[in-house]
Amino acid sequence: MDGFIQVIVAQDAADFWQTVAILAVGTGVGFWFWRRSLAGARAIEDVATSLVRSAAQGYTELCGRQLPAEAAALAAPLTGRPCTWWHYHIERKETRRTSKGRTRTTWVTVEKETSPHFIRFEDHTGHVLVNPHGADVVANVNTVWYGNSRRPTGGPTGSGFSRLFGRYRYTERIMRPGEPMYAIGHFETRTGEFGAAEQRGQIGEQLKEWKSDRQALAERFDADGDGQVDMGEWEGARAEAERVVAGRAAEAAQEPAVNLLLEPPDGRPFILSPKSQEELASHYRRRSVLWLTLFVVCGALLGTVFTARLAGG
Numbered sequence: 001m002d003g004f005i006q007v008i009v010a011q012d013a014a015d016f017w018q019t020v021a022i023l024a025v026g027t028g029v030g031f032w033f034w035r036r037s038l039a040g041a042r043a044i045e046d047v048a049t050s051l052v053r054s055a056a057q058g059y060t061e062l063c064g065r066q067l068p069a070e071a072a073a074l075a076a077p078l079t080g081r082p083c084t085w086w087h088y089h090i091e092r093k094e095t096r097r098t099s100k101g102r103t104r105t106t107w108v109t110v111e112k113e114t115s116p117h118f119i120r121f122e123d124h125t126g127h128v129l130v131n132p133h134g135a136d137v138v139a140n141v142n143t144v145w146y147g148n149s150r151r152p153t154g155g156p157t158g159s160g161f162s163r164l165f166g167r168y169r170y171t172e173r174i175m176r177p178g179e180p181m182y183a184i185g186h187f188e189t190r191t192g193e194f195g196a197a198e199q200r201g202q203i204g205e206q207l208k209e210w211k212s213d214r215q216a217l218a219e220r221f222d223a224d225g226d227g228q229v230d231m232g233e234w235e236g237a238r239a240e241a242e243r244v245v246a247g248r249a250a251e252a253a254q255e256p257a258v259n260l261l262l263e264p265p266d267g268r269p270f271i272l273s274p275k276s277q278e279e280l281a282s283h284y285r286r287r288s289v290l291w292l293t294l295f296v297v298c299g300a301l302l303g304t305v306f307t308a309r310l311a312g313g
Helices: 002-009 014-044 161-165 196-211 214-221 231-251 277-311
Strands: 058-068 085-098 103-114 119-123 126-130 141-148 167-176 180-191 258-262 271-273
Touching: 014 180, 014 271, 014 277, 119 180, 126 180, 196 214, 196 231, 214 231
Parallel strands: 126 258
Antiparallel strands: 058 119, 058 180, 085 103, 085 167, 119 126, 141 167, 180 258, 180 271
């Protein structure tokens, strides 16, 4: 370790500060992900599981099974496998020579995307539409394979040689219909009813829409025919807008209530997975240890190289 420190300290100024920047980033990233992983483990262990029928509004944990929100299952973009959620990542292998004449191979991301589609969660008491945006999805199907075209021409096939000679690396993660589902996030029941603030907003928008076409506005509300909508006539327009919005509100009130699970607005963990609570808690605990190790090691190295550099003048 002392030899490694001395190598860093002996670098020229540009290389030294680049190393310091890398260690600083490692320290910050390790700390942030350690906190997030630990918060995930504690949420899984501490929050009581609810049933859909009796779930309270707010931060809620649910256990049931997952299905597509639409009639048909989604198809994973790279393999076409049926799923309820997908994420894919395509990387290209790039080889270059460093300033010291060494060959360095890196994988550069060229494309990645995550499913934006809702997932239907259900238990024996009801169902919820889950919006996966912002969720930490711990999938149990994670496939990695290699090829020589930007998009794979077939499914995940090939021998170990493809890893050596493939120019592209494909990663696909999915959750499948009918699998169990653990979910923790912000539970919210939305009805079609308009609140007072929403009704006022819609009345204002309706009046704004009518006002944008002054000729049509005058034709509709100019009672005395002087070509202008005066204050009294404008009050009539407002009363008409109130009647229009009240009609919309009456129609909306007939719509059934919808249960949603969303990313918590307060930053608490939002987790979706087919794994059990015990598996997930263990997963987040292990992850927190790894990130804590990165934080401690990078932080210690950062302090040590700074001290050694200052001591060396």
